Each structure stands twice: as C-alpha cells, then as structure tokens.
Amino acid sequence: MIAKCTFCGKEQEDFMGVYLLKNDGSTNYYCGSKCHKSHLKLKRDRKRVSWTEAYRNMHKVKIKVKTQEKK
Numbered sequence: 001m002i003a004k005c006t007f008c009g010k011e012q013e014d015f016m017g018v019y020l021l022k023n024d025g026s027t028n029y030y031c032g033s034k035c036h037k038s039h040l041k042l043k044r045d046r047k048r049v050s051w052t053e054a055y056r057n058m059h060k061v062k063i064k065v066k067t068q069e070k071k
C-alpha cells in the first residue's frame, strides 16, 4: 500500500513512516520524523518548507509569472 505524506505530499510505502490517529477518526501520515516534527511540533507552514509538494507547486507558479513578465 502507498501512503501520501500529509505534510510534504511524498508518496511512500506506508510501513516506512508515521501514522497518527486523530480523535475525530481521521489519520495523518508522515513519511518520516522530519515531516512529523515540522508539522506538529514546529507547526511550520508547508508552503514555506522547501521539500514539500505545496512549496514546489507555489514555486512553479512564481517561475511562470516571472517568465511572463520578462516577455
């Protein structure tokens, strides 16, 4: 089974990472302690953390805007 990291969006075999069961019955999956700590302990915004999917998506948009401005 492949699980997707709640924080960085990376897809990985689920036995490699950390599963968290929340009180409302939903689960959070983290690909490693790096994402786990960043999300829960440091409460980082994933759009500001360079290794996440959210950051890369935002970055791509910025690059597109820049190249359009140059033209």
Ligand SMILES: [Zn+2]
Pocket (backbone or CB within 6 Å): 005, 006, 007, 008, 009, 010, 030, 031, 032, 035
């Ligand atoms: Zn992750």
